[in-house]
Amino acid sequence: MRLVLIVLMLLAIAPAAAQTTTVSQVLQTAVTQVIRPGMLEFKARASGLRIAMNALCSVPSEGTLVIAKGQFRQAALAYGRIEFLRIGPLMEDNRVDRLLFWPDRKGIGLKQVQAILATEDATATSLATLRGKSVAAQGFGALEFVLYGTGAEALLQPEGAFRCAYGRAVAANIAQIAGELAAGWFAPEGIAGHLTAPQADFADYRSENEALEELVGLLSHGIEATRDTRINPFLATAERAARPKEALFWRAGLSMAMIRANVDGMRRLLEQSGIARAVAQKDAGLDNSIDFEFGNAVRALDLVTLPVEQAVADDKQVAALNYLVIVTGSLQALIGEQLSAALGLSVGFSSLDGD
C-alpha cells in the first residue's frame, strides 16, 4: 500500500518536476556547460591552426599542407559554433570583424589580401603589424585565400614563402583573439559572473530577466544572421540566378559545414541550458517544438551533400536549402516570439530588435 502511495505521489509530481529548471540554473549552465567550453574549444583549435601553419612554413610539404588545411577546418568550425555569442569579449576590440569579415559585399577583404600578396607587404607577416591592418585582411577569410585561393599551389614552393608567412601571421592572430575570448569568459569580475548572477548595479545585466533576454536574443538573432548572411545570399531568387561564390568559404568547401556549425552551436545552447524548460506548465511543449525544428534544420543540411556550386544546380538540394530557409524563419519565431513570451520576457517588439 505504501509503495502504491509513493508511486502515485511520484506520478503526481512528475509533470511539475519537469518544469523546475530555474532561470538561475539556465544562466549557470549556459555559461559553464556551453559558452566557456565553446570558447576553450575554439582556443584549442585556433592554437592547433597556429602550430600547423608554423609547421607548413618551416617544412612545406604535401603532408604539412594537408594538416594545415585540416586545422583550418577545425578552427573555423569551432568558431562557427560560438560566433552567435555576440556579447562580452567577442564584441570588444572589433573581434567579430577581425576574425571573420563577412559578409564582404564589395570584396574588400579579397582585394586587400591580393594586394598584400602581390606587393609582398612585409608588415603583414608579423602579428604586431598585422593587427594594425584592415580587419578584413587578418582573419579566417584571409587565411582561406592563402590556403585555397588562386596561387595557393605556391605554398609548397620557395616562391610561396611570403604567402605562407602571411598565413602564419593570420593564424597567430586568430589564435591570439581566441585566447582573448577564453580569457574574457574566465575573468574574475567579468561577463560570466555578471551573466550568471546579475545585480541591479551592474552596467550589463541588472536582473536575471535581462540576462535571460540576452540569451534568447542571441539565439533569435543568431538564426536570423545564419539565414541572412550564410544561406540566402547564394540561393537563386525570382530576380537572379544562384551565386555560389557568395557562399562563405566556398574555396575551402566549408560553406555547408559552417552553417551546420552555426546550427549545432545554437542548438547546444538551447538544449543544454534548458532555457525552453524554464517555462510554465502550459508552455511545456515548446522545448520539444524547438528541438524538433532544429532537427528539421539538421535533416535539411544532411541532404545537401554536394559542394555549394553543384548543390545550387541540383533540384533536390535546392529544395533542401529552400526548406532550410523556411525552418530558420520558423525557429526565429519559436524562439524570438513564443519562447520569449513563455519566459515572460519583454516581447514588445520595440526592444527585440531596435531601429
Place this chain on the structure above:
Amino acid sequence: MWQRRAFLKAAGAGFAASLLPQQVLALERNELVFASSVRTAGGGYGAVLLGERGDLIASIALPDRGHDITISREAGRGVVFARQPGTFALVFDPAGREAPVTLTSVEGRHFYGHGVFSPDGRLLYATESDFEAAQGVVGIYDATDGYRRIGEFPTYGTGPHEMLLMPDGVTFVVANGGIETHPDFGRTELNIDTMDPSVVFIDRRDGRLVGQLRLEAGLHQLSIRHMAIDGRGRVWFGCQYKGAPGESPQLVGYATMDGAIELVELPPGTLADLRNYVGSVAASADGGMVAVSSPQGDLLVAIDTEGKRPVLVETLRNGCGLAADGAGFVATSGDGAMIGIAGAERERQSFGFLFDNHVLRVG
C-alpha cells in the same frame, strides 16, 4: 482639424472597415491627435489613429511592419513608411474620404522608415538607401501627381534615418546613422568598423549640402538616428552605440545650423540605464524640453534644453514612442501602453496592440 465624420465613409482595404458601436462613439467625441505604427494582437502590422483621450479612431492594415508616420494638412494626407529595409510607403487620407494608396520603392532603393512633406504639402520626401552604392538618398515624390517619384538627392552619408524640416521651411536636417545594410543580407550591419555617422543640413530646393557635422573621431561607432527641434532651432539627437558593450559614451546631443555639435552630459546612472540605445526623440510643445526613450532600458528621460540636464526620469517597460502632449510628453510602449510624463495630464492606458517605435502628434 481632422474630423471623424469622414471616417464613417471610409472605404478601402482594412481602413476602418467595420466600426464597433464603441468606436462610433469614440468618433463622435474625438478628433485625430495621435498616429502610430503598431503590431496587432494577431501578429499582423498596421497603423492606428488615436484621439486625444487615446480612443481608437481608425486602423489601417499594412503589408509589413511600419515605422514612422508623417501627416500634412496641406496635402490632406498621411504617410506610413515601412521599417527599414522596407519597400513600401502607404499614403492614407486621415479624413477617410479616399482609400489608401501604396507606394513601392523604386529599383535599387528601399525606405528607411522616415520622411516629411514640404510646407505646402505638394512634395513628399523620404529617406532611402541606394544600397548598391551604400549611399543615403532623399526620394522626392509629387503629391499632386499620384506620388510619382520625381527625383532624389544625396544625404551625403550612409544609412540615413530620421529627417526633419527646419523652421525656415527650406532646410532639411537628416541623421545619417552611418550603418550600411544591403537587402541581400537582411538587416545585417556591414560596416561597423568603418561607420561614419553625421548630421547634415540640406537645402530642399536643390539638394545642396548646407553643412555636415560629425562627432569627434573616437565616436565614429555612435550611430545618430533620431532628432527633434527645440524652441531655439537646435536639433537634438539621440544615438545608438555600436562599439564595445562595456563602453558608455554619451548618447544625447544637439547640433545647430551654425555648425556646432555637442553631446550633453547625462549622469552616469541615467546614461547606464539607457543601455547604449536611444529609440526616439521628441520636443515639448514650447520647445523648452526634449525627451528621449530607451526601449532597451525601459527608460524615458526629459531634458531641459536650456540647462541641458535631465528634469525627469521615468520607467516604462519597452517604452519608445514620444510626442509632445500638454506641457510634457506622451509615451507609448511595445507592450501596448500609453502614459503621460513631465507635465502631460494623462492616465495610463493599455491597448490591445503593440506600439512601434514612434508616435506622431497630429493636432
